[in-house]
Amino acid sequence: MHQALYFKGLDGEKVHCYLCPHNCIIANGKTGICRQRNNIDGILYSLNYGKVVSVNLDPMEKKPLYHFHPGERILSVGTNGCNLSCQFCQNWAISQKDSPSEEITPDGIIALAARYNTRFIAYTYNEPFIWYEYVLDSAKAAKKQGFTNVLVTNGYVNPEPLKELLPYISAMNIDIKSINNNFYRRLCKAKLEPVFETARIARGKTHIEITNLVITGENDKTGEFEEMAGWIADNLGRDTPLHFSAYFPSYKLDNPPTHTETLLKAYQIARKYLHFVYLGNVTGVKEGRDTICYKCGAKLIERMGYQIKTDSLMAGGKCKHCGSENNIKL
Numbered sequence: 499m500h501q502a503l504y505f506k507g508l509d510g511e512k513v514h515c516y517l518c519p520h521n522c523i524i525a526n527g528k529t530g531i532c533r534q535r536n537n538i539d540g541i542l543y544s545l546n547y548g549k550v551v552s553v554n555l556d557p558m559e560k561k562p563l564y565h566f567h568p569g570e571r572i573l574s575v576g577t578n579g580c581n582l583s584c585q586f587c588q589n590w591a592i593s594q595k596d597s598p599s600e601e602i603t604p605d606g607i608i609a610l611a612a613r614y615n616t617r618f619i620a621y622t623y624n625e626p627f628i629w630y631e632y633v634l635d636s637a638k639a640a641k642k643q644g645f646t647n648v649l650v651t652n653g654y655v656n657p658e659p660l661k662e663l664l665p666y667i668s669a670m671n672i673d674i675k676s677i678n679n680n681f682y683r684r685l686c687k688a689k690l691e692p693v694f695e696t697a698r699i700a701r702g703k704t705h706i707e708i709t710n711l712v713i714t715g716e717n718d719k720t721g722e723f724e725e726m727a728g729w730i731a732d733n734l735g736r737d738t739p740l741h742f743s744a745y746f747p748s749y750k751l752d753n754p755p756t757h758t759e760t761l762l763k764a765y766q767i768a769r770k771y772l773h774f775v776y777l778g779n780v781t782g783v784k785e786g787r788d789t790i791c792y793k794c795g796a797k798l799i800e801r802m803g804y805q806i807k808t809d810s811l812m813a814g815g816k817c818k819h820c821g822s823e824n825n826i827k828l
Contacts (some may be wrong), residue, residue, distance in 0.1 A: 500631055502535055506661050511540040517630055518581045518655050519692040531687075532628045533596075534579035545579075547632045549599035550607075551592050552576040552623045555614050557804035561622065561650050562741050562778055562787060565826045566669045566705050568799050569806045572609040572648060574624025575602075581654050583687040584675070586713060586751040592624045594749070604636035611645055622650035630659060637666035650739075653696035656687055660699055669705040669827070671741075672697050676710075676717040677725040685716065685751070698733055705827050707739040709778075712764060714745065714753045723764045724790040727771035737773050737825035741788070744779040758783060775826070785817035 504517040511526040515535055522530035524537040534546045534788035559569045570725050580593035587593050602610070604620050619640055621633045637647040646668045655671045657693040672693070676682060700706055708730055712718050730738050742764045744756040761777050765786045768775040777786030791810070796819040800807040810818050815826035 499536070499538075499543040499545060502542040502544045503631055503634075505542040505652055505654070507540050511537070513537045513540060513542045515542055517655055517659055518627060519689060520581060521656075523755070530581075531583075532579045532581040532625075534577075534628050544564060544629075544631050546577045546599075546629055548601050548603055549577050549818055550602045551599045553602075553610065555616065556620070558618065559649060559801070559804050560707065560748050561648065561671050561804070562743075563648065563669055563671055563705075564741070564775070564776055564799070564801075565707065565708055565739050565824070566648070567646075567827060568789075568808060571614070571616045572618035573607070573614055573616050573618045574620040574622045575607060576621070576626075577629050578624060579628040579655050580625040580652070581688075582625065582652055583800065585749060586745065586753075587749045588746075589623055590749040600619075603738055604632065604639045606642050607636050608643055608645060610641060611640070617644065618646045620648040620650060622648075625652055625654070627651060627655040627659070630663070634663055634666070637663065641666045651696075653693040655692070655696055657695065657699055659783075660696055664700060664703045667704050669707075670700055671707045671709055672700070673709045674713070674726065677722050678717065681717055694729070694733070701734050705825075706734060707741065708734070709741045709743055710764075711743045711745050712756045713751070714731055714756055714760070716753065718756070718760050718764075720763065720767060721733065723767040724771075727775075729769035731771040732776060736771065737792075737823075739774040739776065739825070740768055740772050741776045741778050742768070744777075746779075756780075761786070789824065789826070791817040791820065791822055791824055793817065794820040796820070798824060798826070 505515045556574045563767045578596045649670045682690045696814045773792035796810045815828045
């Protein structure tokens, strides 16, 4: 166990954990909502520090990050635990339950990245903010040694810990699950506004891309696509990439899989607001696959699965044909 950050002691050996917006008041011997922060005699401890459940070398595009070092491979690591309780979770075996893990120190993660010949490390699979102390230590050490850190996150964190971690993070994919707070309340046991706040704080401090899982009968209405894209354009900028992803039944939710027509509708609507809109977890669809220069229409990044061509990109990420910036980090 590792002593946690962002808590304060209360009377009766209770503690207040203020890492995330749940602000759990935890009795002695109990854990918070995330199941990974345990009060022992009035001191809060992280139960998953250094306990790695999943390690893989992934394409950057799988995170998904389409505008951040396209074509690179990234070491992806995750643990157990999450501070949301999404009924549709695709990684529920580690987010809502505990799977076997192995101990790997922050230096061990860096050594793994070097062994796999990548300078990129992603904290992903479960919610990385629930792994906060380990991610902070690893990200600090990795950045000092020339590695690049990425978060794939639900964005459910309080501003103070977020601001402490951000200087060590070069990119984030933030999952905005719905534009509707009632969706968050019913299906995730959480609130929407803290996720918005995370995205607003991170803007300008790190590269941001947004993912929205489109669930049949829940967040798949035309008006919600309009609101989602409009909020991103107004708060994060029109050049923020948005990924609409197809849903398939998982965990406790058995709604029908997302219709391809629904994803195409989302794509067409969002393109009115945003320069870069993508479709994920779907096959046989040309729309939302490639990166197109928003100024001249040149195909900057052509994608065939996780294989890419970047013939129309200049070294600085600009379009070779018109010189436009397209929010691409190389």
